[in-house]
Amino acid sequence: MLKHRLIHPEINAILGRAGHHAKILIADGNYPASSKKGPNAELVCLNLMPGVVTCAQALEAVVSAVPIELVNTMMYTTDKNDPYHLDTDPPVWDEYRAVLRRAGLHLKLEPIDKWDFYTAVQTPDHVLTIQTADQQRFANVLLSVGVRMD
Numbered sequence: 001m002l003k004h005r006l007i008h009p010e011i012n013a014i015l016g017r018a019g020h021h022a023k024i025l026i027a028d029g030n031y032p033a034s035s036k037k038g039p040n041a042e043l044v045c046l047n048l049m050p051g052v053v054t055c056a057q058a059l060e061a062v063v064s065a066v067p068i069e070l071v072n073t074m075m076y077t078t079d080k081n082d083p084y085h086l087d088t089d090p091p092v093w094d095e096y097r098a099v100l101r102r103a104g105l106h107l108k109l110e111p112i113d114k115w116d117f118y119t120a121v122q123t124p125d126h127v128l129t130i131q132t133a134d135q136q137r138f139a140n141v142l143l144s145v146g147v148r149m150d
Contacts, residue, residue, distance in 0.1 A: 004064040004065040005060065005061050005064040005065070006061040006062060006064055006065040008044070008046075008061070010042075010044055011044055011061075011062075011128065011130065012065065014042050014044070014127060014128045015062070015065055015066050015128070015145075017127070018066070018127045018128070018145050019145065020145060020146065020147050021125055021144055021145065022125055022126075022127045022128075022144070022145040023038070023120070023121070023123065023125050023126040023127065023128075023142055023143065023144055023145075024062060024066075024126075024127065024128045024129075024130070024142070024143040024144075024145065025037070025041070025121050025126065025128070025129040025130070025140065025141075025142050025143075026055045026058045026059055026062065026129075026130045026132065026140070026141045026142075026143070027055075027129055027130065027131050027132060027140050028055055028132060028134040028135070028136060028137075028138075028139035028140050029047055029050065029131075029132060029133045029134050029135055030135075030137075031131070031140050033045075033129050033131040036118050036121055036122060037121060037122065037126060037129050038121060038122050038123050038124055038125065038126025038127070039122075039124055040124055040125075040126065040127060041121075041126040041127055041128060041129055042127065042128055042129070043128075043129045043131060044128065044129070044130050044131065045131045046058065046130055046131060046132050046133070047131050047132055047133035048133060049133060050133055050135055051133055051134065051135055052133055053132045053133060053134075054132055054133075054134045054136075054139075055092065055096075055132050055134040055136070055139040055140070055141060056092065056095040056096060056099055056134075057132075058130045058132050059096060059099050059141060059143075060099045060102075060103075062130070062143065063099065063100065063103040063105060063143075064103065066145050066146075067145065067146035067147060067148050067149070068105060068107065068143050068144065068145065068146055069107075069144050069145070069146030069147070070107070070110065070143070070144035070146075071096070071100065071107050071108070071109050071110060071141060071142075071143055071144075072109075072110050072111070072112045072117065072120065072141070072142040072143075072144075073093060073096070073109045073110070073111045073112070073138065073140070073141055073142075074111070074112065074114055074117040074138050074140040074141075074142075075111035075112055075113050075114060075117070075138070076089075076090060076111075076114075076137070076138040077114070084137060086137065086138070090136060090137055090138040090139065091136065092134070092136040092138070092139045093109055093138075096109060096141060097109065109141075112142070117140065117142065120142060121142060
């Protein structure tokens, strides 16, 4: 019987095989999940309809199941000429901070430049992409699995 909140059988199986430093991408609805993934990554689609499931909901489930040591977000552009620019952190990042706090994790979001984020995802230690239907901009989050210390 599972004690954590994550009950998706395929995601649990992939996480059960993952080890220290394995990477888990929780991708928003705009992320090119079929073409921007590591050679060993499995793709699980949870995009039911726009906004269902969100990245924050997926994050809440994942952090209940595995130890996380690093949380990278995709950095937004501040270039006013870019149609996707933002002047401040995306609101979804506050949702992530709240999820991490509720989980008792003292981790900070560590943004990575958009193109470096894609490079970080395309490594052999990327084991899982959870494709959500989140419609928020810059909602992609890359997690690194830690070591269980208990």
